[in-house]
Amino acid sequence: MPAAPPPAPGADPGRGAGRRRRTAVLVLVLATLTATGPLATDLYLPAFPVIAEDLGSTEAQIQLTLTAIMLGMAVGQLVIGPLSDALGRRRPLLVGVAVFALASLACMVVPSAGVFTGLRFVQGVAGAAGAVISRAVVRDMFEGDDAARFFSRLMLVTGLAPLLGPVLGGQLLRVGPWQLSFAVLAAVAVTSWVVVFFGLPESLPSGRRRPLRARSLAQTVGGLLRDVRFIGPALTLGLSFGAMFTYISSFSFVSQNEFGASAQQFSLMFAVNTVGLLLGTQVNAYLIGRVETPRRLAGGLTGMLAAVAVLGVLAAAGVSGAWALPVLTAVFWTLMFSVGFVFPNATTLAISSQSPSVAGTASALMGSMQFALGGGLSSLAGMTATGQASLASMAVVMSGIAVAAAAVFAVTARRAARTAA
Template sequence: MTHTVLRPRSADGADASARPRRSVALLVLVLGTLTATGPLATDLYLPAFPQIAADLGASEARIQLTLTAVMVGMAVGQMVIGPMSDAWGRRRPLLIGVAVFTVASFLCVLVPSAGVFVVLRFVQGVAGAAGAVISRAVVRDLFDGDAAARFFSRLMLVVGLAPMLGPILGGQLLLLGPWQLSFAVLGVVSAVSFVVVLVGLPESLPAHRRSPQSPSVLLATVGRLLRDPRFIGPTLTLALSFAMMFTYISAFSFVSQNEFGASAQQFSVMFAVNTVGMILGTQVNAALIGRVGTSRRLLAGLAGALAAVAAMAVLGVAGLAGLVSLTAVFFVMMFSVGLVFPNATTLAISSQPASVAGTASALVGSLQFALGGGLAATAGLTATGEASLASMTVVMLSTGVVAALVFVGVALRGHARSAA
C-alpha cells in the first residue's frame, strides 16, 4: 500500500510545503468553525425535543422531521453551492450562505407552528451547506492524499467540539429560558462565523483555475462521478455510516428520556461523552497515517461500528440495556466512525481533480445528508409514531452492514482496478 506524502499546495498550485504551522492551524480553526455550524444546528436543540413537541402541539415524529428537513436542505444546498464555488471561487458563495443561515436562525425563534419550523429548518440546511461543501473543497484546493486525510482529522478535532458541547449547552439553556433561546444563540454563533470568514479565509481557488459549468456540463460531471467506483464507493460508505450515526443522533433524545427516564441534562452529558469517542477516533486516525493504509483504517472503523451496534442489539434482546451500557456502546460506535469519516472523505475527494472539487464535494455531502437524513427518519416509522430502542437498532444495524458491503464490494475493487 502506497501513501501520498504531506505536500500542501498554495492557491496558485505551487508547492507550499513550507507553509507555516501557524497558518495551517488558522486554516483548521476557520474551516472547523464553518463545518461545525451544521452539527451545532442539529445538536444544540436535541435536549429540548420533548419540550418543543409539547409547545408546538406536534408529535415526536413531526419534530424529528425538523432534523430531516435540515439534512435534505443540506443535500440540496450542496449540489447548488458546490458547482457554484467551482465557477465563482470559494469566498463569495460561502459568505452568502453564512448570512442566510444567520437570518434563518433568528427567525426560528419566532416559529408559530411545527410546519413553519420545518420550512425554516430546510432553509437553514440549504444555507448551512455552504460551510460544509466549501470547506471540503478548500482542503482539496490545498492538500492531496495523506496530507488531506491528516488535515481532515485535525478538522474533525475542531468540528467534534460542536456535537460534544451542543447538547450540553442546549440542556443548560433550557434551565435559563425556553427552547427558542437555543436558536438565538445559534444565530449569534453564525454571525461570528461570517466575520471569521470575512477576515480570516482568503480565496483558495484563483480565477484561472475556476471551471464555470453549464447545466449540461454539470450533469455530465455528476454522471461521471456516479459511475466512478473510486468516488462512489467511499461516498456511499460515508453516507450509510452517517445514516447509522444520525439515527442515534435523531432518536436517542426521545428514547433516553421517554424509554429510560433520563432528564434533558443527563441526555446531554451522555451525548457529550459519546462525542468524545468520535474525537478520539479522528485523532487515532491521524496518528496512524503513514503507518496503516487509508483503506485499512476505514475497514477498522467499519468493523468497530458494526461490533458496537451488534452489542446494542444483544443488550436490547436480552433486556439488559440501560443508560450506562448504551453510553458505552455508543462511545465505541462514535470512536469507530471517527475512523470512517475522514478516510472515506479523503478517498472520494482525492480521486478527482481539483477543477471539480466543489462538485465532487457537493455530491459527497448531498448523498451523505440525503441518505443520512432519510434513512434515520425511518426509526420513527413505528406503530406509535415514536422511535424506540428496537427501531433504532434495526436501522443502525442495517445501514452499518450495507456500508461495509459497499466499501468492500465497490470501493476496494474500484481502487484495485485503478491501481492495476
C-alpha cells in the same frame, strides 16, 4: 499550500513555524464553518419534548424538523458546490452564512411545527455552504496523506460542536426557553461570517474555475457517479453517517422516555460519546503513514459492526431502567470512536480521487448523499406503531445501515483495485 514539512538542514525554521501557524489558522476557520451544521442539528436536541408541547405537535413532527435540515443540507450542497467551482469559494460561502443567520432568527418566532420544519429546511440549504466549501478548500490546498491529516485535525475541532451542542442546549433550557438555542445559532453564524470575511482567502484562482453550464455539470456529475474510486467511499460515508444520525436523532427520545433520563443526563451521555468520536479521529491521525487509508477505513467499519451487533443483543434482551444507560453509553461510545476512523478516511479517498477543478462538485455530491441518507434513513427509526423511536427500532435501522456500508466498501474497493491493476 501543501502541508508544512519538517525544516530541511539549513532551512529557515521561522518559515516552517509560519506555515504551521497558517495551517492552524486555516483549521480553525474551516472548522468554524464545518461545525455550524452539526451545532444546528444538536443544540436543540434536549428540547425536543419541550418544543413538541409548546407548538402543540407530536414528537414525530418535531423529529421531522431534524430530517428537514438534513435534506436541506443535501439539496444546498448540490447547488452551492458547483457554484463554488464557477464563482470561487468566498462569495457563495458568505451568502450562505448570512442566510443561515437570518433563518436562525426566524426559527425563534415560529407559530407551528409546519413552519418550523420549513425554516429548518432553509437553514439546512444555507448551512450547506460551510460544509461543502470547507472540503473543497482542503482539496484546493492538500493531497493524499496531507489531506487525510488535515481532515483529522478538522474533525478534532469540528467534533466540539456535537460534543458541546447538547450540553449547551440542556443548560440553555435551565436559563431560558428553547428559542434561546436559535439565538445562539444566529450569533455563531454572524461570527462565522466575520471570520470568513477577514480570515479566509480565495483558494480557487479564476484560471482554475469551471463555467457553470448545465451540460458540463451533468457530464461532471455523471463521471463522478461512474467513478468507483469516488462513489465507493462516498456511499460508505453516507451510509455510516446514516447509522450515526439514527443515534443522534432518536436517542434523545429513547433515553428520556424509555429509560427515564433527564435532558441534562442525555446531554452528558451525548458528550461522553462525542469524546469517542474525537479520540477516534486522533488515533486515525496517528496511524497516517503507518497504516494505509483503506485499511484504516476498514477498521472503522469493523468497529461499527461490532457496536450495532451488541446494540441488537441489548434490544432483543429487552433491557430497561436507568441501570442500562451506562451500558448503552459504552456501546454508542464504541460506535462514535469507529466513526472517527470512517469519516476522514472515506472523505479523503473520495475527494483525493478527483482533480481540484471539480472539487466543489465532488464535495457537493458526496455531502448531499451523506445528508440525504442520514436524514432519510434515520427517520425509519420513528416508523413504529406508536410513531416514536425505540431502542429496538434504533437497533434494527442502525444494524442494517452498518452492514450495507461495510458491503459497499468491500465491493467497490475490490473493483477499484482491479481497475487500478
